[in-house]
Amino acid sequence: MVSAHGGDVVLVHDAFHAPDQLFEDIVSDTPWRQEEITVFGRKHPMPRQTYWMGEVPYSYSGLTNPPEGVSDPVAKVWHHVERLCQTTFNGVLLNLYRDGRDSMGWHADDEKSLGPQPIIASVNLGAERRLRFKRRSKTPGESIPVDLPHGSVLVMRGDTQRNWLHCVPKTAKIVGPRVNLTFRLVDVEP
Ligand SMILES: O=C(O)CCC(=O)C(=O)O
Ligand SMILES: [Mn+2]
Numbered sequence: 001m002v003s004a005h006g007g008d009v010v011l012v013h014d015a016f017h018a019p020d021q022l023f024e025d026i027v028s029d030t031p032w033r034q035e036e037i038t039v040f041g042r043k044h045p046m047p048r049q050t051y052w053m054g055e056v057p058y059s060y061s062g063l064t065n066p067p068e069g070v071s072d073p074v075a076k077v078w079h080h081v082e083r084l085c086q087t088t089f090n091g092v093l094l095n096l097y098r099d100g101r102d103s104m105g106w107h108a109d110d111e112k113s114l115g116p117q118p119i120i121a122s123v124n125l126g127a128e129r130r131l132r133f134k135r136r137s138k139t140p141g142e143s144i145p146v147d148l149p150h151g152s153v154l155v156m157r158g159d160t161q162r163n164w165l166h167c168v169p170k171t172a173k174i175v176g177p178r179v180n181l182t183f184r185l186v187d188v189e190p
C-alpha cells in the first residue's frame with residue numbers, strides 16, 4: 001500500500017468473524033485511562049483514552065505503562081493477529097476515540113524498545129476513521145490518507161517508522177466511538 005519511499009504498509013479488510021461483538025466487549029471490559037499531555041508547558045487531557053496490556057511495561061510520550069493482564073476479548077484478537085502476521089507480540093496499546101474530537105497527532109512508533117524495524121499490527125473496531133501518512137523528509141509532500149474500516153488490520157513493517165509519520169486527525173463528521181489496538185513487540189532492557 002504505502003510501499004514507496006521505504007514504507008511497508010498493508011491493510012487487511014474483514015479480518016475477524018465477529019467484529020461487532022469484539023468491539024462491544026473491548027469497549028466495556030477495558031479499564032480505560034485518561035492520561036494528560038503537556039503542550040507548551042500546559043497540561044491537557046489526552047484527546048483519547050488509553051490502556052496497555054502485556055507482559056512488559058511500555059513507555060512512550062513520557063508515559064510509562066505498567067504490565068497489565070490481557071482481557072479475554074483482547075486475547076482473542078491477539079491470537080488471531082499473531083497468526084495473520086506470522087509473528088509474536090508481547091504487548092498491545094489500546095486507544096478509545098470517543099467521537100470525532102478524539103485524535104492522535106503526528107508521530108512514528110520509533111521508541112528504541114521497539115527495535116529498528118518493528119512490525120506493528122493495528123486493529124480497527126468501531127467507527128471508521130482516517131489515518132494519514134507523511135514522509136519525514138524535508139519535502140514531505142502531500143500526506144496519504146488511509147481509511148480504516150471496522151474489522152480491519154493495518155500492518156506496518158520494515159522501515160515504515162523510520163521514514164514515515166502517521167496521525168489520526170480530528171474530524172467534523174459525526175462519528176461514533178472507535179477502538180484501535182496496536183500490537184507491539186517490546187524489548188525490555190535488563
Ligand atoms: O488509531 C490509530 O489508528 C493509530 C494508533 C497509533 O498510531 C498508535 O497507537 O501508535
Ligand atoms: Mn502509531
